[in-house]
Amino acid sequence: MKLIISIVFAVLVFAGAAFAQTDVRVTNKVGDAVAVKSVDNPARHGFQVSFELNGATPPPAIPAGKVFAVEHISGHLRIPSATGATTPCKFYQLSFLLGSTDIDVTPVLMGTAPSIGQDLNFITISQPLKAYVQGGSDYGAAGFSLSSGCSGSPTSSHIVLTGYLIND
Numbered sequence: 001m002k003l004i005i006s007i008v009f010a011v012l013v014f015a016g017a018a019f020a021q022t023d024v025r026v027t028n029k030v031g032d033a034v035a036v037k038s039v040d041n042p043a044r045h046g047f048q049v050s051f052e053l054n055g056a057t058p059p060p061a062i063p064a065g066k067v068f069a070v071e072h073i074s075g076h077l078r079i080p081s082a083t084g085a086t087t088p089c090k091f092y093q094l095s096f097l098l099g100s101t102d103i104d105v106t107p108v109l110m111g112t113a114p115s116i117g118q119d120l121n122f123i124t125i126s127q128p129l130k131a132y133v134q135g136g137s138d139y140g141a142a143g144f145s146l147s148s149g150c151s152g153s154p155t156s157s158h159i160v161l162t163g164y165l166i167n168d
Contacts (some may be wrong), residue, residue: 001129007112008080009156010093013147014032016047017096019072020097020114024136032088038122043096045164045165046066046162046163047068047162047163047164047165048067048068048160048161048162049160049161049164050075050158050159050161051140051159051161052157053142053154053157053158053159054142054153054154054157055157056133059140061135061136062133062134062135062136062137062139062165063135063165064135064136065167065168066135066165066166066167066168067072067132067133067134067165067166067167067168068094068132068133068135068139068161068163068164068165068168069130069131069132069163069164069165070098070124070129070130070131070132070133070161070162070163071128071129071130071144071162071163071164072126072127072128072129072161072163073096073103073105073125073127073129073159073160073161073162074125074126074159074160074162075157075158075159075160076110076122076123076125076155076157076158077107077122077123077125077151077154077156078116078120078122078154078155078156078157079120079121079123079125079146079148079150079154079159080117080119080120080121080123080150080151080155080157081118081119081120081151082119082148082149082151083114083118083119084119085119085135085149085151086149087147087148087149088109088121088147088149089112089114089119089121089146089147089149089150089151090109090146090147090149090150091123091144091145091147092145092146092147093144093145094106094107094125094142094143094144095141095142095143095144096140096141096142096143096159097138097139097140097141098133098139099110099131099132099133099134099139100135100137100138101131101132103129103131103145105125105127105129106127107123107125107157108123108124108125109122109123110122110123110124111122114134118151120155121150123142123154125159134168135168139161140159140161142159143153166168
């Protein structure tokens with residue numbers, strides 16, 4: 001009988017210890033923020049928009065009363081150049097207007113292919129960033145500067161902004 005009581009007691013002690021709350025220690029440098037993300041917060045909802053550079057259709061509107069916290073930009077562009085051009089087509093600068101902030105991005109040349117009457121240069125972008133776009137404000141406009149090896153502006157593009165919405 002003593003053995004059974006001892007076993008039951010030991011099981012209860014170990015079970016209680018397993019469910020006991022323990023402290024969590026975060027080890028980082030003094031002044032460094034602890035990264036947290038509340039996935040259950042109803043004020044934060046994942047949000048993504050896509051648009052074309054120089055497109056006839058403006059980017060989708062940010063819902064009223066919300067702020068779009070942009071965390072990543074990605075996309076692709078095609079830029080024409082003269083067939084067999086001796087100087088490469090490249091970006092000197094590419095930036096996007098996000099709210100009231102110009103964000104510079106780093107375009108990467110993926111290659112050039114011949115097309116009808118010209119060569120096409122394939123450019124991609126993929127970059128983390130942090131920008132905030134108020135509901136009702138303009139965004140998506142791009143500024144760029146191209147080398148003399150390019151023979152026009154982007155002819156085809158697809159830009160994607162990813163982040164989340166927060167209450168204004």
